Amino acid sequence: MDFDAHGGNKRVFHRLGGGGGDGGGGGLSTADTRQKVCNYWRAGKCNRFPCPYLHRELPLPPAATANGAAAKRFANNTWGRNNNFNNHSNNYRAGNSKNSNINNRAVIKTDILCRNWVQGNCMYGEKCKFLHSWTVGDGFKLLTQLEGHQKVVSGITLPSGSDKLYSGSKDETVRVWDCASGQCAGVINLGGEVGCMISEGPWIFIGVTNFVKAWNTQTNTDLSLSGPVGQVYAMAVGNDLLFAGTQDGAILAWKFNVTTNCFEPAASLKGHSLAVVSLVVGANKLYSGSMDNSIRVWNLETLQCIQTLTEHTSVVMSLLCWDQFLLSCSLDKTIKVWFATDSGNLEVTYTHNEEHGMLALCGMPDSEGKPVLLCSCNDNSVRFYDLPSFAERGKIFAKQEIRAIQLGPGGLFFTGDGTGQVRVWQWCNGPVAT
Known part of the structure; x- marks a missing residue:
């Protein structure tokens, strides 16, 4: 601590404007420019009385505008x-x-x-200093809210050629929504929690405990695929195979037999020590993320594991293939961007850090056709990032965490949260690439 020759605290002395040039023996001098504005007052939360700092803004000196200092300060803060x-x-x-x-x-x-x-x-x-809005940013808007589920929405899909939207929930139901009216057109009771849901062509695949439900929306064919042990958390389609990641760490594969009009078991991929919670297909490979904190890379032709990625320190919640890159997000509060080296192995080329664990990734073009990454965080928000810069351009909020994000045609996208609410959003202000 600084003291003057008389034992006084010089910092407090200067705060009060002491030591003025008029020789007034320590009184406040109008010529003294060593006054400081209270940062707490600026933030609207100063509770000191009297406060040693000013509760008003100091006027800028005339030279500030002339020499461009104000503009320089603004540029430095951009x-x-x-x-x-x-x-x-x-x-x-x-x-x-x-x-x-x-x-x-x-x-x-x-x-x-x-x-x-x-x-x-x-x-x-x-x-109020906090937001009174469900969104931050522009370029997208909320069209409607679909109410009905009683628990977290774990999957949303819009099958090809269908005018119905399907949402699955841990309340053990799948709800069918009419796209024209926004009304619920039906409720399917499954007798078990929906862990995930995807569609491929007219088929809808629903992951529940110990089996996968396969339903053809055009022919109304209803099949049950047995084999999974425990909850099915993730599914993907590639190389004419349906893959399902299960609670016991296995990845099961089925192939559709046109002659018998059914799915036949094709393989069981072993390697993960804990549940497989994310799957994606890209570049003739299957990528799997697990609760064992690892990502495994599988060759789609041989169904053999060709690489194991261990850079994440918590559950790998979601995977996304974008351009030449693999993106992964985790509860370790990071998004990692992977790129293949000359040897063919994936290495981390960029890590994006956030303040919260991350739950789901989804990529889509904005209204101008530019790539945007949507990332759900466990602070009940979805962040929008421009790619490849990762510059944040907006957020949407929910009452509870958003577990499901799904794309739709014409700039539509859908979110499902922990309260059971499904929301329909749309990019605006221009044409949307398809």
């Missing part, structure tokens, strides 16, 4: 965006704020959803 993985610097985080002036007092607007507003009892109104 968030940079770098369009390449290795050199990218992402400075946008939850809590970055926008200033607004209400009743001559600065109010900091954070990018955090107001819990009281969600419950309908926020008493601060426009003066």
Whole structure:
């Protein structure tokens, strides 16, 4: 601590404006420019009285405008965006704020959803520093909300050629929604929690405990595929095979037999020590993510594991193939971007860090056809990132975490959250690439 010759605290002395040039023996000098504005007052939460700092903004000196200092300060605070993985610097985080002036007092607007507003009892109104909106950013809009499920939505799909949207839930039902009216057209009771759901052509595949339900929406063919041990958490289709990741760490494969009009067991892929919770097919390979924190790469022709990736430190929740890259997200709060070296092995070329664990990835074009990554986090939000820069461009919020994200035609996309609510969104302001 600094002390002056008389034993006083010089820092406190200067805060109060002491040592003025008028020789006034320690009184506040109008000529003293060593005054500081209270940062807590700027944030709207100073509770000190009297406060040693100013509760008003200091006027800029005339020279500031003349020499461009104000513009320079603004430029230095502008968030940079770098369009390449290795050199990218992402400075946008939850809590970055926008200033607004209400009743001559600065109010900091954070990018955090107001819990009281969600419950309908926020008493601060426009003066609340938390968001009173389900979205941050523009370019997309909420079209409608589909109510009916009683538990978390674990899968959403829109089969090819169908005018119906299907959503599966841990409430042991699949709901059928009419795309024209938005009304529920039917409820299918499965007698078990839906762990995942996908579609391929007219077929819908529903993963439940100890089996997979296969339903053809055109012929109404209804099949049960046995073999899984425990809950089926993930499915994917590739090389004319249906793959299912199961609770015991196995990946089961079936092949469709046109003659018998049924799916026949083709293989069982062993290697993971814990449940397989994510699957994706790309570049003639199957990628599997597991609760054992690893990603395994399987050759689609031989169905042999050709590489094991162990860079994640928690559950690998979701996988996505984009361009030449594999993207993976985990509860370890990272998204990793993998790229194949000359040897053919995948290596991490970029790691994006977040403040929360990540649950699901989905890629789609925006209204201008530019690639956007949607990432669900366990803070009940979905983040929108431009690719490849990972610059954040918006968020959507829910009452509970969003476990299912699915694309639709014409710029539509769907989300399902822990309350059982399905929401229909759409990109706007321009044509959407298909």
